[in-house]
Amino acid sequence: MDFILDDQDIEKQFQQLLKIIKSRKNGEVSDAMKNQGINYKLNWGVSIIDLREIAGMFEKNHLLALKLWNKQWRETMILATLLDDPKELSEEQIDFWTKTFEGTEIAEQASTNLWVKSKFAFIKALEFCRGKKHLVRFTGIHLIGRLAITDKNAIDEMFEPFFEELPTLAKDPKLHTPLYRSIIAMGSRSKYLNEICIELSKTLQLSDSENAANLGEELFEELTSDYFKDILSTK
DSSP: OOOOOOOHHHHHHHHHHHHHHHHTOOHHHHHHHHHTTOOOSOOOOOOHHHHHHHHTTSOOOHHHHHHHHHHOOHHHHHHHHHHSOGGGOOHHHHHHHHHTOOSHHHHHHHHHHTGGGSTTHHHHHHHHHTOSSHHHHHHHHHHHHHHHHHOTTSOGGGGGGGGGTHHHHTTOGGGHHHHHHHHHHHHTTOHHHHHHHHHHHHHHHTOSOHHHHHHHHHHHHHHTSHHHHHHHHTO
16 A cells, blocks of 8 residues: 555544544443454444444544554444545555454445445455455455445446356355345346346255355345335336
8 A cells, every 4th residue: 555644633633533432432332242252452332323423523534544444443443434535545455454354344334334435346346255265255245235225326237247256155154144135235226137136046046055045045035026026116
């Protein structure tokens, strides 16, 4: 990543943010997350709602986001995804941050708040689906869903390359839920994508993988439901 000189004003904002985070700490939430196996270098237990409110007090700034990320607290990393400027994101930064994710919470926050707004979003979603680490693949799948929901300007054909990766990913039980959500998101986007998702569900049902077959059944039932037909009738 590019080397960026520090700035006194940004340092003041950074220190101010650290004080605000500590003032919103919640030990019970932090302990509960730890008991659920959600571990961070430091976790103050500040809620996502509070973090969004805190982010709203400051203007987006790339340098501030980098400083927050480098602190490696749960709260500073989530704030980094909320306060970075998507226009200043580089592929190197997206790759580096994603490869260092240690839990699904931060993967989801980065995808939702930042990666989906980047000009590299489609490229990275596909690359991450082919990643070696579980959390990298998780991020790719989650990002597909976010793109399907939020990127209204993307044409349907931009989603087609993802379908080549999904049958393999569907064999992994740990990816069942994010895959279901993202495929449903694509399937509700248009009649064209709905048809492709239904064909995928049929393919998955024939898989020798129990998880893929189960996922295919769940998807087919939802994608062909009256509820979905009503949604697509308006598109």
